[in-house]
Amino acid sequence: MKRHLPNFLTMGRLILVPPIVILLFFPGRLASAVAGLIFLIASITDYFDGFIARRFKLESSFGRFLDPIADKVLVCAALIMLISLDRVSAWIVMLIITREIAVSALRAISKTWDTSLKPSPVGKLKTVFQFSAIVPLIIHYEYKLLIPIDFHLVGTVLLYVALVLTWWSGLDYFLKFYREYEIREDGEGGF
Numbered sequence: 001m002k003r004h005l006p007n008f009l010t011m012g013r014l015i016l017v018p019p020i021v022i023l024l025f026f027p028g029r030l031a032s033a034v035a036g037l038i039f040l041i042a043s044i045t046d047y048f049d050g051f052i053a054r055r056f057k058l059e060s061s062f063g064r065f066l067d068p069i070a071d072k073v074l075v076c077a078a079l080i081m082l083i084s085l086d087r088v089s090a091w092i093v094m095l096i097i098t099r100e101i102a103v104s105a106l107r108a109i110s111k112t113w114d115t116s117l118k119p120s121p122v123g124k125l126k127t128v129f130q131f132s133a134i135v136p137l138i139i140h141y142e143y144k145l146l147i148p149i150d151f152h153l154v155g156t157v158l159l160y161v162a163l164v165l166t167w168w169s170g171l172d173y174f175l176k177f178y179r180e181y182e183i184r185e186d187g188e189g190g191f
Contacts, residue, residue, distance in 0.1 A: 007063050009049035013070040016042040017077050020138070024081040029141050036139035036151075042074055043131035064116075068107070071127060072100045078134045087137050087152060092163055096130070099170040106177045113184060120172050126165035133158035 016038050023035035049067060053059045076097055082088040103117075110117050137155030142148055 003058055006049040006053035006058050007060065007066065009045040009052070010063060010066050010070045013042045013045045013049075013074055017074055020074075021077055021081055024078075024085060024138070027085050027140075032138055032140050036135050039074070039078060039131075039138055040135050043135070046071055046127065046131070068104070068119075072104065075130050075134065076100065078138065082134070082137055085140075087140055087155075088159065092159060095163060096166050099166050103170055103173045106173055110177060110180060113180065115180060117173055117176050117180075120169060120176075122165060122172055123169035126162060126169045129158055129162035129165050133162045 020035050020038050020042070023031045023038070046067070049063070053063055079088060079093040079096060083090050083093055107117050133155050135155070136151040137159065139151040140155075141152070142150045
């Protein structure tokens with residue numbers, strides 16, 4: 001069981017996507033708060049699956065394959081639902097999803113070369129900001145805690161930061177891919 005714990009956490013992230021989507025079909029304070037909480041729990045599993053896998057040397061090829069897919073499914077599903085609720089602009093979501101698909105394609109191509117494009121620190125920061133933006137965007141409403149907090153505004157600001165980091169890390173992947181391609185072209189004739 002312990003050996004598979006990181007993969008179970010990653011699978012759990014995928015399993016939590018449908019409840020988030022279903023709850024967002026019922027916009028309102030309670031459904032949004034519960035969906036935000038579930039998304040937060042799902043996003044926290046991203047940290048723990050990697051931490052446990054590295055700490056206890058439980059990394060697997062299945063986990064390396066599934067982890068980025070689970071992140072992308074979680075982020076893309078939530079953002080698409082937020083478009084339908086008019087909580088996020090479609091152009092922002094389109095730019096984020098385009099980058100995610102493009103980087104996934106580059107990673108798949110690099111696998112055929114028996115190498116892989118490792119996530120950069122900016123890529124990891126991008127994920128943190130995407131998760132950190134989506135939680136308040138799902139919660140959406142203003143709540144008075146110690147001070148009034150407009151969750152929609154907080155999420156929107158964080159999403160713009162996430163957008164910049166998303167494209168910055170995407171550019172980093174493309175540069176790494178290009179360098180690897182140049183090495184392969186010089187040594188093996190490219191694709």
